[in-house]
Amino acid sequence: MSNVLLTVAFQGTAYHGFQVQQNALSVCTVFQDALEKVLGDRPDVKGCSRTDSGVHALGYCISFHLERPIPCHKLPLAINAHLPTDIRVLSARPVPEEFHARYSSIAKQYVYRVQNSQGQDPFSRGLCWRVGSPLNLQLMQQAAAAAVGRHDFASFMSAGSKITDTVRTVTDFTVSRQGEYLLFTICADGYLYNMVRILVGTLVEIGSGRCKMPMEEIIAAADRSAAGPRAPAEGLYLDRVYYDLDGMRPGDGVPRVLLP
C-alpha cells in the first residue's frame, strides 16, 4: 500500500464545490467515480480544501492510499480517460505514508480574476467577475500590501463559520493588470470562510472609490460589516498548494495549469 498525491485542475462551473454533497454533484464524487473505474475499489480521498460551488482550481491536490500495485506515473492518463474534460489530472507522485493533502499543507495560493471591461464577452462567463466601472490599480495594490502579515482577519469571514481563531498569516497579496483583466494573487497559511472573496470584494470597493476606509482600519475593526461585499465564486481559482516534502522547497514540483 502506498500513499499518492495527485495534482488536479478543474473548471468548477458545473460542480457544487470539491467536497461530496448530498443531492448535488461535486468534483470529489466525479473523481471517485473515475478512480473506481481504474482501481476496482473506491478509496477514501483527501482534498486539500473545501471549495465553493463554481470555484475553479489550477493545481488542486488530492491524496489517497493505493491498495493495488499500480505505478504512480500511470495514474494521470488512466484516471483522465474516465473523467469529464472539465476535470484533469496533471500529475501524480508518491508521498510518505502519513501525508494528508489538507493537513500537510503549509500554505495555499489563490488567484482571483476580474474582467475590468464595459464590453460584452460571451467567452469569459463563469471564469471571472466582470466589473464595468474603472478601478484604480494603485489604490488596490496599496490596500493589498496592507493586508500582508499576521492579522486577525475576522472582518473577512462570512457569517456561519464555527472558527474562533481568526488570525491568519498572509505572506503575499498582489494585484496586477493583464490587458482588460486584473489578477489578485494571495498566499496564506490558511483562510477563513470566504476570506479571499471578501478581500477581493473589498479591494474592488477601494479601487472604484466607493470605499475610502484604509485597509488597516478595516482589519482592525474585526467586524464583517467594515469590509466590502463578497466577490462572486466564478472569479476564484485555487492556484497551488505548498507542502514541505522530501526537503524540496515547498510547492516545487507540483505542476498547475497557467491562466491565459
Added chain:
Amino acid sequence: MSNVLLTVAFQGTAYHGFQVQQNALSVCTVFQDALEKVLGDRPDVKGCSRTDSGVHALGYCISFHLERPIPCHKLPLAINAHLPTDIRVLSARPVPEEFHARYSSIAKQYVYRVQNSQGQDPFSRGLCWRVGSPLNLQLMQQAAAAAVGRHDFASFMSAGSKITDTVRTVTDFTVSRQGEYLLFTICADGYLYNMVRILVGTLVEIGSGRCKMPMEEIIAAADRSAAGPRAPAEGLYLDRVYYDLDGMRPGDGVPRVLLP
C-alpha cells in the same frame, strides 16, 4: 422603417450553428426569441454566413428591418437583457435600406485557434483544437502564404456542396504563435464549404511533418483527397465581416471581441 446592422459575439458550443434548424437549437432562433421580447414582433433576420455546429463568432453580423421607432443605440442593452450570456450584442448601427448582412459583405475574416500543448487544460475545452505533437511554425507560415491569391480551392471543399465555381480570393493568411496557442488568421472574399477548417487541417499536417506536399501542388490538384483532414469546429471563430459602408474603410467601426 429602418434597416439595422448588429454585431454579435457568441460562444457556439451550445448551438447547432447560426442558421435556423429543425429539431436543433440555433443561434438565430435564440436571437429571434430575444428580439421578439424587445420588439413585440419577430422580424426576419439576415445572418452574414452559415456557421457549423460548435463554431464561435467574435464579430458576427446580423441585419434586419426595424418596424418600430426604437433608437438604434438602445438595441444592444435591450436585446442582451433577453439573451443567454453566451450570445452578446456588441453594437448596432443604421444601414441603407438595401443592405443585407450576407450579400453586402465584401470579405470575411476567420481565426482558428490551436492549443499546441501536451498538457491538460480543463478551461479550454470547446474553444480550440488541442494538438499535442510539435508543429513547425515556419513550414506552416510558408504554406499559408502560398494559399494567398486568387485560386481554385476545390481541394479544400467538403463533399456535399452544390457550389460549382470553386475559385476564391484569399487576401491574407497568417500563422502566429502566442504562448502555447497558434493563431491562424485568414481573410477572403468568400469561402467554400469547410474551407477554413480543411486549410488549417492541412497546415497542421504540414507543420507536423506528416504532409510533405507543397501547398502549391495541393491547390493545383483541385481534389479533396490531396488536402489534409478537416480541423474540428471548436477552434474556428468568425472574426469580422467587411462591408463598404458610407465610404468607411471596409470593416472600420464594426467592433468585435478580442481573443485573450
